[in-house]
Amino acid sequence: MTTSKPSSTTSSPDGAPRRGLLDGAAVTVRLAGLSLLRGRRGVGLVLLCAAPLAWPAMELFEPGAGAKGGVGFVDLLTKSYFPVINLIVALFVGCGAIGEEVDGKTLPYLLTRPVPRSALLIGRWLSSLVAAGALLAASYVALYVATVAPMGAEALRIDLPILGWALVAMALSLVAYCALFLLLSVVVKWPLLVGLALVFVWEHFAVDLPGSVPRWSLLHHVYTLLARLSGDDGYVAIARPYGLELLPASDSLQVLAWTTVIALALALRRFSRKSFLV
Amino acid sequence: MSDATAAVVEPAAAEAPVVQLERVSHWYGPVIGLNDVSLEFRPGVTGLLGPNGAGKSTLMRLMTGQMEASQGSVRVFGASPFARPEVFRRLGHSPEHEQLWDHLSGRDHLFALLHYGGFAARDARERTARTLARVGLEAAAAKKVGAYSKGMRQRLRIAQAIAHDPELVVLDEPLNGLDPVGRREMIDLVRELGASGRSVVVSGHVLHEVERMTRRIALIHRGRVLAEGTIDEIRRALDQRPHHVRVAADDPRGLARLLLEEPGVLSVRVAADEALFEVKEPGHFFDRLARIAADGFIAVKEYESTDDNLQAIFDYLVA
Numbered sequence: 001m002t003t004s005k006p007s008s009t010t011s012s013p014d015g016a017p018r019r020g021l022l023d024g025a026a027v028t029v030r031l032a033g034l035s036l037l038r039g040r041r042g043v044g045l046v047l048l049c050a051a052p053l054a055w056p057a058m059e060l061f062e063p064g065a066g067a068k069g070g071v072g073f074v075d076l077l078t079k080s081y082f083p084v085i086n087l088i089v090a091l092f093v094g095c096g097a098i099g100e101e102v103d104g105k106t107l108p109y110l111l112t113r114p115v116p117r118s119a120l121l122i123g124r125w126l127s128s129l130v131a132a133g134a135l136l137a138a139s140y141v142a143l144y145v146a147t148v149a150p151m152g153a154e155a156l157r158i159d160l161p162i163l164g165w166a167l168v169a170m171a172l173s174l175v176a177y178c179a180l181f182l183l184l185s186v187v188v189k190w191p192l193l194v195g196l197a198l199v200f201v202w203e204h205f206a207v208d209l210p211g212s213v214p215r216w217s218l219l220h221h222v223y224t225l226l227a228r229l230s231g232d233d234g235y236v237a238i239a240r241p242y243g244l245e246l247l248p249a250s251d252s253l254q255v256l257a258w259t260t261v262i263a264l265a266l267a268l269r270r271f272s273r274k275s276f277l278v
Numbered sequence: 279m280s281d282a283t284a285a286v287v288e289p290a291a292a293e294a295p296v297v298q299l300e301r302v303s304h305w306y307g308p309v310i311g312l313n314d315v316s317l318e319f320r321p322g323v324t325g326l327l328g329p330n331g332a333g334k335s336t337l338m339r340l341m342t343g344q345m346e347a348s349q350g351s352v353r354v355f356g357a358s359p360f361a362r363p364e365v366f367r368r369l370g371h372s373p374e375h376e377q378l379w380d381h382l383s384g385r386d387h388l389f390a391l392l393h394y395g396g397f398a399a400r401d402a403r404e405r406t407a408r409t410l411a412r413v414g415l416e417a418a419a420a421k422k423v424g425a426y427s428k429g430m431r432q433r434l435r436i437a438q439a440i441a442h443d444p445e446l447v448v449l450d451e452p453l454n455g456l457d458p459v460g461r462r463e464m465i466d467l468v469r470e471l472g473a474s475g476r477s478v479v480v481s482g483h484v485l486h487e488v489e490r491m492t493r494r495i496a497l498i499h500r501g502r503v504l505a506e507g508t509i510d511e512i513r514r515a516l517d518q519r520p521h522h523v524r525v526a527a528d529d530p531r532g533l534a535r536l537l538l539e540e541p542g543v544l545s546v547r548v549a550a551d552e553a554l555f556e557v558k559e560p561g562h563f564f565d566r567l568a569r570i571a572a573d574g575f576i577a578v579k580e581y582e583s584t585d586d587n588l589q590a591i592f593d594y595l596v597a
Contacts, residue, residue, distance in 0.1 A: 018367065019396045031390050038381060105377035109438060112342050113395040114367040272361055275345035277306070 021122070024115040028123020029130065036093050036100070036131040045089055049139035052080045056146035070159035073147040074234045077140075077166055082173075082222060083204055086136060090174055091195040093132040094181025097124035098271070099191060107276055117272045121182070125264065128178045129171075136170050165230040173222045176256040179263035180218075186271045210242045218259060221252035228252075293320050296446050296477040297341055302350035304336055311336040313501040314350075319446075319479050323472035325488035326481040327592065328498035334481040335374050337498065338450050341479065342371040354446065367396075370439035374450035374481075376431045380424030384415050384434050387423055391438050409441040414463060428455035436464065440471065447471055449480045453487055465490050485592060497595055504595040512591055519594070520544055521560045525567065526552040526579040533576045540566050554584075 019027065037045065055067040055076055067076050098121065101107040110120055144163045148155050180198075184191040206217035214220040220239065227235040228249035240246050295318035304312040312333045319341075326334050339345045340352050343359030343366065352358060359365040379387055385406055392402035410419050413433040418426065423434065432455045439447055452468065453461050468491045472478045482488045488495065489509070497504040497512075505512045527533045530553040534546040542559035557563040560583065571578040584590055 018363070019394075027394055031394055035381075104379075105373075105375050106379060108342075108344055108371065108373045109378075109391055110394070111344055111361075112366050112369065112371045113391065114363040115394060115396070116363055117361050273346075275339075277339075277345070 019115045019119060021116055021119045024119025025123035025126060028115075028120055029126045032124065032127035034131050034134060036096050036128055037135060041092055041096060045092060045135060048085055048088060049135055050142075052076050052085070052139075052143055053146055056143070056150075059150065067147050069151045069155065070148060070162050071234070073144055073159070074162060074166075074232055076143060076147065078223075078234060078238055081136070081140070081143075081170075082226075083207070083219060084199075085139075086170060086173060087177060087199040087203060087219075089132045089136055090128075090177035091181050091192065091199060093128045093135075094125075094178040095185040095191045095195060097128040097178070097182050097185065099185040102185075102276065111276065118268050121186075121268055121271045122264070125178060125182050125267075128182065129174055132174050132178060133171055136174070137167055140166055140170065162230060162232065165226060165232075168229065169222055169226045172225060172253070172256055173218065176218055176259045176263070179260045179267070183263040183267040183270075186267050186274065207238070208241055212244065214241055214244065215247070218256065221247070221255045224252040225249055225256075295320050296355060297479070298351070298353045299337070299340070300351040300353075302337075302340065302347045302352055304340065304345070304348045310501050312340070312347075315498075315501070315503050317496055317503060317506060319477055321472075321475055321477045322494065323468055323478045323480060323492035325492045325495040326479055326498060327483065327485060327488055327495050328481075329483055332498045333501040334498055335450055336501075338371070338374075338448050338479070338481065342369060342448050367442075368445045370442065370444035370447045372435040372439040372447075372449045372452060374454070376428065376435070376455065378423045378426075378431055378434060381422065383420050383422055384410060384426065384430075384437075385419040387434060388437055388441055392441055395442060397442070405441050409437045412440075413437045413467070414460075429457055429460045432456055432464075433460070436467070444476070446477045447479070449478065451481055451483075453482060453484065461487065497592060499595070505591070509591065520556045520558055521563075522584045522590075523555045523557060523560065523563065523567075523581060524552055524584055525555065525581040528577040528579070533570065533578070536570060536576070537563070537566065551579075 036042075056072065059068050067073070098107075101110060111117065140163060144159075145156070148159050181191065181195050184195050184198075188194050203217050203219045207214045207220050207223065223235055223239040224247050226232070227239040227246060236246065297317075297319040299315055299317045302312055302315045303310065315333075315337065317337075326337065328334050336345070340347050341354060341359065343354070343362055346360045352360075354365050355368055357365055359369070379390075382390065388406045388409060389402050392405055393399060397405060407416075407419075410416050413436055415430060415433050415437065418430055423431065426434065432452065436449065436452055439449060449468065452464055456464055465487065468478055468480055472492065480488065480491060493508045493510070495509060495512070496506040525533060528551070530548050530551060534548050534553045534555075537543050537553075537555060538546060540563065542562055543555060543557050545556040547554045555563065567578065567581065570576055585594065
């Protein structure tokens with residue numbers, strides 16, 4: 001937890017402090033700030049997010065060896081960010097949302113305050129979205145500038161929608177992934193291990209399997225949204241493995257939304273009934 | 279009893295209990311943490327005593343709504359405290375472990391918890407300053423908690439438990455890590471909280487320190503309550519069991535001979551100038567001893583019951 005600019009708070013008629021679901025969630029987000037990016041986890045994730053910048057940098061030393069332009073930007077997004085980096089950032093930040101208070105044994109201070117547990121959970125989920133979103137958005141912008149700027153200022157303006165849609169898809173994917181990993185952190189004993197298995201054994205490979213198997217992975221629906229929203233051929237090719245029919249954007253959006261709702265509902269149910277031994 | 283302890287405000291038996299535990303049991307997998315515990319805590323200070331692993335922290339976690347009992351009923355202010363925000367408005371808890379948010383300053387730490395708990399920013403700031411001064415952390419308020427000593431961390435933990443003026447304060451081993459001066463200050467603070475009408479439940483295993491905070495105790499061992507009440511009440515309840523009395527006299531051997539004839543005197547150990555008696559009916563024994571002293575057969579210099587302090591009671595009950 002960290003501190004930031006405080007808000008006004010409401011009091012009950014008798015003057016005693018009280019927070020409801022929305023108020024409690026909002027103050028949790030404000031107080032948490034970007035604290036999920038603190039310490040070794042933060043340093044590791046920043047380095048991970050910065051790693052793809054090496055490709056456009058290679059262009060400076062050896063033209064043709066690295067990535068360049070809008071095509072290079074999309075290529076790097078589909079090879080590194082969407083299938084790997086986004087998921088790892090969401091995994092560590094999502095699992096850490098509640099997990100860092102459990103591991104740090106600071107959860108009792110939060111659980112014994114007049115704030116509903118549901119507000120704490122929702123607030124920490126929103127905090128994880130803010131932290132992961134800020135880190136990834138900064139990385140996308142840096143990567144966009146690094147790959148497209150060498151093509152000239154006009155290219156930066158023309159290719160801007162590619163960056164915009166990538167940011168939208170990233171944000172939508174984080175909503176679902178952070179909820180899923182938050183659920184893991186309150187349900188299983190080793191959430192990071194289970195999460196890594198989910199990321200690398202299922203999400204990473206399912207999108208390339210034949211038949212309708214890819215539709216059981218969230219990543220497939222993220223690519224479908226990207227393909228539908230941007231119309232970029234690179235995304236369309238990934239969203240249609242083995243010629244699989246491209247789903248409507250609304251279908252993929254619903255999958256992400258329902259995944260989020262179900263994961264949060266299960267996490268809330270578990271968290272509100274769980275006895276903590278910290 | 280020391281002079282300091284004499285001033286402790288005892289919980290009034292007539293007042294309604296703030297915490298009620300009825301036949302509470304709790305298991306950690308196959309291990310039992312609490313076994314059929316029934317207890318009540320009223321306004322004033324109550325000491326929860328027991329060795330490490332006795333079940334004190336489990337009891338406190340149940341009282342502070344962090345865990346739900348496997349069996350039985352826990353009620354705080356008449357309601358189940360588990361995940362119940364309205365109970366937490368009136369409850370302050372200082373956990374046993376010393377973990378805090380090390381990256382924050384003491385001031386920010388306390389402010390964050392008060393603001394999170396519902397206090398408007400201005401009110402939270404005022405309370406933060408007031409409480410840090412009360413626990414002696416005013417000078418270190420801007421320092422990062424990670425750089426705090428063990429004693430300072432303990433003070434901050436207690437500060438966050440009392441900053442919102444709760445009616446019930448639950449302090450798990452509040453004297454751990456404090457130096458002698460800090461311990462004395464903390465004991466005074468606990469007594470002051472009890473004297474102000476709050477209910478304070480304080481755990482510990484340094485018996486004489488708990489005795490300085492309160493005469494009302496609950497003894498816990500292996501998940502069970504061995505005894506509950508004032509130290510004197512517990513001692514009286516134990517009168518049917520052997521009681522140890524040390525008598526210093528000019529002829530301890532002759533005194534032992536005379537008293538061994540009395541019913542209820544179970545054994546005696548004689549040293550150079552004193553005798554240690556094991557008696558079953560202390561009242562009768564003291565009457566007889568007084569008569570012997572009055573008759574002047576043997577000069578009795580002094581006598582004391584070695585079972586009246588907390589350590590003796592505890593040793594006796596867990597033996």
